[in-house]
Amino acid sequence: MGRRNRTRLVFALAALAAGGVAAWGLRYGPAPQAATQFETSPVTVGPIRKVVATSGPVRALVTVSVGSQLSGQIESVDVDFNSTVKPGDLMALIDAKTYAARVSQAKADLAAAEASLANQQAALVKAQSVLTLAERTTERQKALASKGYASTSALDTSTRDAEVARADITVVKAQIESAKATIEQRKAQLRQAEIDLERTEIRAPIEGTVISRTVDPGQTVAASLQAPELFKIAQDLSRIRIEAQVNEADVGSVAEGNPATFTVDAYPERRFDGRVTQVRLAATEINNVVTYTVIVEASNDDRRLFPGMTANVEIEASRKDNALRVANDALRFNLAPSMDGQGAADAGAARTERTVERLKGDLALSEEQEKALRSGLAKLVQDLKDAQQGRMGAGPSDPAVFRQKLQAAVEQSLAPLLNVEQRRELDKWKRGVAGTRSGSVWVLKEGGVPERQRVVLGIGDDQFTEVAGSELKEGDLVIVRARSRSP
Numbered sequence: 001m002g003r004r005n006r007t008r009l010v011f012a013l014a015a016l017a018a019g020g021v022a023a024w025g026l027r028y029g030p031a032p033q034a035a036t037q038f039e040t041s042p043v044t045v046g047p048i049r050k051v052v053a054t055s056g057p058v059r060a061l062v063t064v065s066v067g068s069q070l071s072g073q074i075e076s077v078d079v080d081f082n083s084t085v086k087p088g089d090l091m092a093l094i095d096a097k098t099y100a101a102r103v104s105q106a107k108a109d110l111a112a113a114e115a116s117l118a119n120q121q122a123a124l125v126k127a128q129s130v131l132t133l134a135e136r137t138t139e140r141q142k143a144l145a146s147k148g149y150a151s152t153s154a155l156d157t158s159t160r161d162a163e164v165a166r167a168d169i170t171v172v173k174a175q176i177e178s179a180k181a182t183i184e185q186r187k188a189q190l191r192q193a194e195i196d197l198e199r200t201e202i203r204a205p206i207e208g209t210v211i212s213r214t215v216d217p218g219q220t221v222a223a224s225l226q227a228p229e230l231f232k233i234a235q236d237l238s239r240i241r242i243e244a245q246v247n248e249a250d251v252g253s254v255a256e257g258n259p260a261t262f263t264v265d266a267y268p269e270r271r272f273d274g275r276v277t278q279v280r281l282a283a284t285e286i287n288n289v290v291t292y293t294v295i296v297e298a299s300n301d302d303r304r305l306f307p308g309m310t311a312n313v314e315i316e317a318s319r320k321d322n323a324l325r326v327a328n329d330a331l332r333f334n335l336a337p338s339m340d341g342q343g344a345a346d347a348g349a350a351r352t353e354r355t356v357e358r359l360k361g362d363l364a365l366s367e368e369q370e371k372a373l374r375s376g377l378a379k380l381v382q383d384l385k386d387a388q389q390g391r392m393g394a395g396p397s398d399p400a401v402f403r404q405k406l407q408a409a410v411e412q413s414l415a416p417l418l419n420v421e422q423r424r425e426l427d428k429w430k431r432g433v434a435g436t437r438s439g440s441v442w443v444l445k446e447g448g449v450p451e452r453q454r455v456v457l458g459i460g461d462d463q464f465t466e467v468a469g470s471e472l473k474e475g476d477l478v479i480v481r482a483r484s485r486s487p
Contacts, residue, residue: 036482037482037484038444038448038450039481039482040478041326041330041477041480042474042478043324043326043475044324044325044474045322045323046323046325047320048319048320048323048325048460048461049316049319049461050253050317050318050319050459050460051315052246052250053314054244054250054313056243056244056245056293056294056296056313057242057243059241060240060241060307061236061241061297062236063232063234063235063307064205064206064233065229065231066204067223067228067229068202068223069223070094070199070223071220071221071224072095072200072221073219074094074095074221075093075096076217077091077217078091078092079091081210081211081213083209084209085204085210085233086204086207087203087204087205090203091202091231092215092230093202094201095200096197096200099196100197102196103197106189110190113179113182114183116179119179120172120175120176121176124172127165127168128169130168131166131169134162137161137162138155138158141158142155202230206233206235207236209234209237212229212232213231215230237300237307238299238301239298239299241295242311242313243293243295244295244296245284245293246291246292246294247290247291248292250317251279251291251294254276254279255276255279256277256278256279258275258315258316259274259315260273260276260296260298261313261316262274262298264312265309266304266306267304270304273299274296274313275296276295276296276315278295279292280292294315296315320458323459323464324467324473325467326441326455326464326465326472327463327464327480328463329480329481330441331439331457331465333480333481333482334442335450351454352377355406355410356374358429362429363418363422363429365414369417373414376409376412377406377410380409411426411430437456438454438455439454440455443479444478453471454470455472456470
């Protein structure tokens, strides 16, 4: 074999050996001489703000649209954009000739109705006089007929005349009532005509600033099914509101009274303060995205914010100033299974034991019930250990899955043995567990040994999450990243 061939063979064997070592490392873990370097972050005490970011238009607190109930030509416009008006101020005038003529016609109709009433009242006086004369004539005829001086036909004629006079009075009285009703009708028509005449003067209903004007002198207004909008008045621009659209995933953490800050593009360097005053229940769905309107009110004393501006809002859903907190990277970090050992199984066993002790006190378990519970949870811990040894399944490193398995094991073990009161307490415990967020962090102990610790989580922001319950204390070092290196 030549020197060149021997050289090629040596390089091939070296490459093959290197490949075998690499394959062994991938299959069985890092080589014994490899070391792990941990990057840590200290547990600190400081503020945490949970912020919901959104946007929405700036509006006046109260905006009134001023329209016309009448049709006609605009004769004059007395206000312009940005004009300040008070209640009753004249804003525009519609040509009133047609409506003034209707008022004159209504007055004439009323006068005719009143004259008709006077005529009917005079007719009543005449009819009463005729009746009086007829009654006297009838009395005389009766007296003469009793003495034989008057004929029966004369008495009948006078009796008939009296009855006719009575009927005429009844008719005249009815006509008088009709004339009175006609007068009331004509008065109502006159009032309607006068109201229409008054409505030719478009006046301000509230005090505020004119932010919109859509008419000019000479323009014709056509009011049919709805009043056309002529002006918009914004009331008291010293305070404004923002109609922020909040995603359905975030609206649950927003409540009335939450503080908010916002910026507008006109003043990017300035932050304005506001407060949530309303969370509206009506949902808006656009392209399968559901949002809810949240009203944020703010002061605008210097009138720098204009209606229609777009505000970029940050709503502070919750805040704690002196919270024990860990970096979010620490909650996401998890050691590789080969480095985890039996820590997950041990943590699961410890948690099940704490669960037994709590339920013993809360539910007042009997010995039989406690035995059944321990038996059910022991099976859960054994399954967890088997899963750890086989590197499969989800242990306490997946808090949500483990919590579900724990609740299911408790329910299955105790449900057949509980009375009504114990069942009520168990439901309360389940609701409490469901409302608790938990996780785990790896704490770097003395000597560089990592140790898993379970934590109960509170509020969080983009950088930190509150630790609401655990054995952690300020200054502990939690692992955020790990990488292997060779010495």
